[in-house]
Amino acid sequence: MSIDVRVVEDAQALAVHAAQEVVDQLRAALEARGSATLCLSGGSTPRTTYERIAGHHRHALPWERVTFLFGDERCVPADDVASNARMAREAMLVTLGVPRAHVLRIEGEHGPALASELYEARLRETFPGVTLPRIDMLLLGIGNDGHTASLFPGDAALEERERWVCPARAPDEPHDRVTLTFPVLTAARRALVLVSGAGKTATVDACLRHLGERSGETSATVPPAARVTPTEGSLSWLIDEAAAG
Numbered sequence: 001m002s003i004d005v006r007v008v009e010d011a012q013a014l015a016v017h018a019a020q021e022v023v024d025q026l027r028a029a030l031e032a033r034g035s036a037t038l039c040l041s042g043g044s045t046p047r048t049t050y051e052r053i054a055g056h057h058r059h060a061l062p063w064e065r066v067t068f069l070f071g072d073e074r075c076v077p078a079d080d081v082a083s084n085a086r087m088a089r090e091a092m093l094v095t096l097g098v099p100r101a102h103v104l105r106i107e108g109e110h111g112p113a114l115a116s117e118l119y120e121a122r123l124r125e126t127f128p129g130v131t132l133p134r135i136d137m138l139l140l141g142i143g144n145d146g147h148t149a150s151l152f153p154g155d156a157a158l159e160e161r162e163r164w165v166c167p168a169r170a171p172d173e174p175h176d177r178v179t180l181t182f183p184v185l186t187a188a189r190r191a192l193v194l195v196s197g198a199g200k201t202a203t204v205d206a207c208l209r210h211l212g213e214r215s216g217e218t219s220a221t222v223p224p225a226a227r228v229t230p231t232e233g234s235l236s237w238l239i240d241e242a243a244a245g
């Protein structure tokens with residue numbers, strides 16, 4: 001598949017471009033369907049994008065009409081510094097005044113099995129009567145090992161094709177995670193992968209090589225992040241110069 005890859009100068013430029021992309025996509029969804037879903041990535045990279053949205057775009061959209069999801073979560077208490085939901089709340093959600101009912105938090109504190117079941121139930125309530133949810137704007141990051149969301153190389157979660165959400169196991173602490181599965185990620189209307197920093201150069205190169213070759217294979221050699229190829233949606237990678245190498 002042809003991949004839209006955009007290289008920007010630095011992490012701040014990445015946040016500016018990513019925030020604008022999010023707002024544009026959500027505005028289009030609201031105009032087309034009267035509602036919009038934004039799935040947030042965790043880790044450290046997206047924080048500046050979330051802060052940019054909360055600051056520069058605070059009045060750009062009726063944020064109360066957007067439903068916020070998470071691509072994955074660590075199985076830690078909600079107020080733990082490692083929580084993706086805590087990061088998103090502090091960086092953006094509180095400032096935007098998003099009602100808690102519009103934030104589908106993954107309740108990682110219940111452990112991976114129960115948290116996965118609870119989150120899947122809420123997703124199925126949010127996207128009733130469909131085989132797969134079509135997330136309007138899906139944000140993803142990648143790890144140095146090529147993982148995305150909490151789909152880590154070699155983990156059983158990579159092979160899940162029925163459930164929308166499942167437990168996952170990370171090599172680094174906190175090991176227990178909850179993640180959206182590949183079928184949900186590839187059903188997104190628009191996926192935007194954000195990558196920043198020199199440490200990701202080799203992984204970016206490996207992923208884009210596989211994506212460019214229409215590899216299609218699901219062998220262990222393909223980094224999980226390279227396997228997010230939306231079936232009907234669009235995919236872009238937004239990379240800063242450090243990560244582009």
Ligand code: 6PG
Pocket residue numbers: 041042043044045046071072073074084140141142143147148149150
């Ligand atoms: C998480 C994320 C994960 C993240 C990558 C990159 O829970 O950690 O969802 O997929 O995007 O690990 O993390 P950094 O942005 O911190 O490098």
